Amino acid sequence: MPKITYVAVDGNQTTIDVPEGTSVMRGAVFNDIDGIVAQCGGNMQCATCHVYVDETTLDKLEPPKEREDEMLDFTACPRKPNSRLSCQLKSSDALDGLIVHTPERQN
Amino acid sequence: MTDRTQPDSVVVVGAGQGGYQTAASLREHGYEGSITLISAEDALPYERPPLSKAYLKGEADEAMLWLRPATYYVRQSIDLVSGTVTEIDPAARSVRLADGSAYGYGHLVLATGATPRTLDVPGKELRGVHTLRTAQDAVALQASLAGARRAVVVGAGFIGLEFAAVAREAGVEVTVVEALDRPLARVVSAPTAEHFTWLHRSNGTELLFGRGLKALHGDGRSNVTAVELADGSRLPADLVLIGVGVTPRTELATAAGLEVDGGIIVDAQLRTTDPHISAIGDCAAFPQVRSGNRRRLESVQNAVGHAQAVAGRLAGSPRAYDELPWFWSDQFATTVQIAGFNEGHETEVVLGSDPDAFSVLLFRGDDLQAVESVNRPADHLAARRLLTQGTDLTPAEAAAPGFSLRTYLRSLAERGTEAPVAL
Ligand SMILES: Cc1cc2nc3c(=O)[nH]c(=O)nc-3n(C[C@H](O)[C@H](O)[C@H](O)COP(=O)(O)OP(=O)(O)OC[C@H]3O[C@@H](n4cnc5c(N)ncnc54)[C@H](O)[C@@H]3O)c2cc1C
Ligand code: FES
Numbered sequence: 178m179p180k181i182t183y184v185a186v187d188g189n190q191t192t193i194d195v196p197e198g199t200s201v202m203r204g205a206v207f208n209d210i211d212g213i214v215a216q217c218g219g220n221m222q223c224a225t226c227h228v229y230v231d232e233t234t235l236d237k238l239e240p241p242k243e244r245e246d247e248m249l250d251f252t253a254c255p256r257k258p259n260s261r262l263s264c265q266l267k268s269s270d271a272l273d274g275l276i277v278h279t280p281e282r283q284n
Numbered sequence: 285m286t287d288r289t290q291p292d293s294v295v296v297v298g299a300g301q302g303g304y305q306t307a308a309s310l311r312e313h314g315y316e317g318s319i320t321l322i323s324a325e326d327a328l329p330y331e332r333p334p335l336s337k338a339y340l341k342g343e344a345d346e347a348m349l350w351l352r353p354a355t356y357y358v359r360q361s362i363d364l365v366s367g368t369v370t371e372i373d374p375a376a377r378s379v380r381l382a383d384g385s386a387y388g389y390g391h392l393v394l395a396t397g398a399t400p401r402t403l404d405v406p407g408k409e410l411r412g413v414h415t416l417r418t419a420q421d422a423v424a425l426q427a428s429l430a431g432a433r434r435a436v437v438v439g440a441g442f443i444g445l446e447f448a449a450v451a452r453e454a455g456v457e458v459t460v461v462e463a464l465d466r467p468l469a470r471v472v473s474a475p476t477a478e479h480f481t482w483l484h485r486s487n488g489t490e491l492l493f494g495r496g497l498k499a500l501h502g503d504g505r506s507n508v509t510a511v512e513l514a515d516g517s518r519l520p521a522d523l524v525l526i527g528v529g530v531t532p533r534t535e536l537a538t539a540a541g542l543e544v545d546g547g548i549i550v551d552a553q554l555r556t557t558d559p560h561i562s563a564i565g566d567c568a569a570f571p572q573v574r575s576g577n578r579r580r581l582e583s584v585q586n587a588v589g590h591a592q593a594v595a596g597r598l599a600g601s602p603r604a605y606d607e608l609p610w611f612w613s614d615q616f617a618t619t620v621q622i623a624g625f626n627e628g629h630e631t632e633v634v635l636g637s638d639p640d641a642f643s644v645l646l647f648r649g650d651d652l653q654a655v656e657s658v659n660r661p662a663d664h665l666a667a668r669r670l671l672t673q674g675t676d677l678t679p680a681e682a683a684a685p686g687f688s689l690r691t692y693l694r695s696l697a698e699r700g701t702e703a704p705v706a707l
Contacts, residue, residue: 199348203348206352207352207353207356209356209359216585216588217584217612218331218333218351218584220333220612220614221661222610222612222621224665244661247661247662248661248662248665250662250665250690251662251665251666251669
């Protein structure tokens with residue numbers, strides 16, 4: 178099963194198995210990983226599932242689609258080139274080893 | 285945790301969006317008392333929006349609807365009880381369940397939601413006639429849809445239209461019958477409504493406005509076969525979805541002597557007329573910050589926001605609930621998002637020249653009430669920020685050529701009149 182690593186602001190790391198097709202957001206919420214609020218439940222309405230993808234694993238992802246891209250301009254913490262909405266990142270073999278950093282706050 | 289007014293136990297009736305969030309937010313606030321979450325549904329707390337969208341299309345399984353896995357409730361010491369509360373005893377501060385068991389409470393939160401309205405017409409009990417509120421309803425509807433050829437949707441509200449879109453995409457012939465003269469009449473402005481009329485018609489759905497229902501007809505095996513309209517015309521149908529709104533579940537509150545008027549009456553802190561009982565979400569009629577008018581709203585944001593406010597108060601940090609309402613709906617590939625609450629507008633300003641992607645700003649005098657965005661997510665988020673921080677934007681300014689919500693928001697931040705926003 179693809180493994181995803183979540184790094185908190187304090188450097189605390191958690192690696193979990195996220196079943197294929199499950200989003201990186203849901204992987205966190207279902208494993209009590211703090212730092213992702215996901216107010217809208219993954220419906221691309223809230224931008225409170227913002228993560229910074231570790232530069233070393235950025236190449237595992239396709240670039241964001243237009244709507245995600247627009248929403249990323251409204252995250253609570255500043256947008257960076259490696260910003261993504263974790264509800265739009267679906268786990269797959271390609272994502273195995275992905276590392277994401279959760280931001281300081283989501284809203 | 286030093287606040288002496290904190291109740292030692294919280295019982296929540298209803299484990300939907302609001303009930304779940306109350307329990308979760310109490311623990312997030314460090315509340316250490318006991319939490320009992322009572323659910324009439326035989327399922328882990330789940331979200332409803334996908335029931336008329338991804339779940340209905342078969343794109344999500346049941347576990348994808350869950351707000352949290354079962355282990356969460358154990359880890360957080362949230363006692364998830366399955367059963368229906370039949371009675372509140374406000375004097376003894378306890379609730380009784382259908383199976384006779386009883387739970388005492390320090391504070392009680394009513395998060396009972398709403399039930400779909402039914403139409404009082406002959407034939408409403410025929411097989412193939414549905415309403416949609418629960419996961420169970422969605423499973424039944426999905427099964428009907430799999431064998432359906434002609435669906436009739438009664439009511440062009442959000443749920444009716446979302447279902448109509450899914451049915452159409454599944455290759456079913458769809459007719460929507462609406463008593464008023466346009467879709468979503470009570471919830472969106474005319475330009476947005478017009479867009480949705482176009483969207484559904486261009487996807488091959490028939491929309492009939494200003495038409496009432498007289499009866500549903502069935503065959504010898506009690507399967508629905510036709511819908512008869514008030515004018516006597518008949519529409520063949522093997523599936524009927526009744527989407528004519530909901531009734532708040534207030535019966536427990538009424539029986540307990542709480543004030544109820546089109547919803548459980550609560551104050552700005554979401555307290556009912558009994559100080560030991562709060563009500564939240566779809567069942568609660570609460571005062572709007574801006575107008576003071578009491579309203580009931582039906583949205584995820586509203587249920588979550590109410591729950592967070594009540595949990596905060598019970599955990600020792602009381603505040604008046606003043607969150608901006610927002611809502612969304614997906615139909616075909618189109619998303620409409622609404623920020624704010626329109627209490628009756630006088631001016632509409634449409635932004636964007638693309639007929640498929642625009643926003644409608646609704647003003648009452650110079651007061652921006654709400655913004656409806658069709659396929660313009662950035663406008664929606666900008667509008668949420670603007671309406672939350674308060675704005676003196678006038679209709680004339682908004683109508684100026686080249687006006688953009690995002691640029692306007694940025695200019696406010698640059699002028700330093702508002703807290704800087706990440707843009
Ligand atoms: C099909 C559908 C699609 C939707 N789509 C959207 C959308 O796209 N965007 C959006 O913002 N909102 C949407 N909504 C609305 C949103 O889901 C509701 O506003 C929200 O669920 C309200 O939360 P609640 O906690 O007040 O009520 P509910 O989520 O309805 O929860 C109430 C719970 O209380 C239980 N209950 C009631 N009485 C008792 C009792 N006596 N004892 C025990 N339990 C009891 C009920 O069984 C139910 O499980 C949709 C709703 C539906 C039905
Ligand atoms: S969870 Fe709301 S946008 Fe991702």
